[in-house]
Amino acid sequence: MWIYEKKLQYPVRVSKCDPRVAKYLIEQYGGADGELSAALRYLNQRYSIPDKVVGLLNDIGTEEFAHLEMIATMIYKLTKDATVDQMEAAGLGAHYTIHDKALYYTNAEGVPWTAAFIQAKGDPIADLYEDIAAEEKARATYQWIIDQTDDVDLQDALKFLREREVIHSLRFREAVEILKAEREQKKVF
């Protein structure tokens, strides 16, 4: 089971109301390579992956939910004081029609989150390679968003998240090597 803790993994500060950047950040909320996709992808793959890497998928999947909460906090803080006109100018007019200021799991273009964003092949190497690719894509997305804002407070938390993608990718690569070594060992007999 999971137990909620009333704290963010890393402090999230924003220096101004900025619905324009909030719109881009929605990509990391409900987009294909976003944090919701990441959490659900890894936690779902756990059941059929070899025991040696279950712990890693479990823990990275759990950390992704902490990242999802950080992204939600950013979007909430960037939009909470925005006027309807500002939402409209930022390209969030349709979002406002449907959701007001509520958050919703879509990508930056408003496409709803779908399970088709993620995969579970049952083949451990194929699944881990997908996980590595997902981390690299998320890292790239964070970089593009960092480039799209001049808010240094926001950039600080985004850089933290970007670095977490780097570590997750590294650990998944190690998991691949662990499984390869195990496979070689079995061949000896």
Add this chain to the structure above:
Amino acid sequence: MDGNTTVDQEYYRMMEELQQLDFALVELTLYLDTHPDDMQALQQFNQLSQQRQQAAYRFECRYGPLMQFGHSYSRYPWQWMDTPWPWQV
């Protein structure tokens, strides 16, 4: 949503202390998941876990429960729904 709670500077300081400890613990956890035989990392993990427990206890004494389902104590009346929530600070 309506939470305009103000917290003192000490809240941020104690929270950051906890976040720092937890960052090291998350890092050590993922590292140990792929390096289970690293004794030094394991010792560091256990030592920081103890420090973390104490830091969380100090925070909770002042600002109320961090966790639910019996992992934190509550004073009367039930403190869990007290603001601020993490996205409000």
